[in-house]
Amino acid sequence: DAKTTQPNSMESNEEEPVHLPCNHSTISGTDYIHWYRQLPSQGPEYVIHGLTSNVNNRMASLAIAEDRKSSTLILHRATLRDAAVYYCILNRPHLVETSGSRLTFGEGTQLTVNP
């Protein structure tokens, strides 16, 4: 799988927007960009994913660079509950449609939200 690079840690203030960057310069044309987060003592939680176009959902927005070599997860108004490790993961579709695909988690970015 292609590698992603994220800052080890970032800090934000409550109710301010947060932009979490991810570099993936070796991404291939079929790689999807997934974001998960892991709150303390919990399992990972899906945030958002995309292929080429920017994506929005109730949790966040995903901005994908035109060349797809980087992406940014945007939390529009950080809350204390958003303090977590955020993982940017590339996923290459499995050759067999009906098979699941593994997600390869890296170290992620530890987001601290200050009150």
Place this chain on the structure above:
Amino acid sequence: EPEVTQTPSHQVTQMGQEVILRCVPISNHLYFYWYRQILGQKVEFLVSFYNNEISEKSEIFDDQFSVERPDGSNFTLKIRSTKLEDSAMYFCASSEAPVRRTGELFFGEGSRLTVL
């Protein structure tokens, strides 16, 4: 909101003993997974399961590990003869469709395994 449930939340076992970790995936999901996270380390993929068979497994998932869906609702991970290095948090996950289509895996809260 539907969720993946795992039992036990914490199990302590002696080295060499067999352990079974249980998971109840979300009811309409068809794809099932086990991941693990050794304390302070990355989340690692172990195995994915679809249509009553393993669809993919990692190098970690050796002959000591097995998975089963015994009754159509539970999804279990068995470790035949535990080693100290099996101590970790084990996460079960499920998805309605292949990851590449929905992107969304639903993870449980994990089962902490401590091997003494």
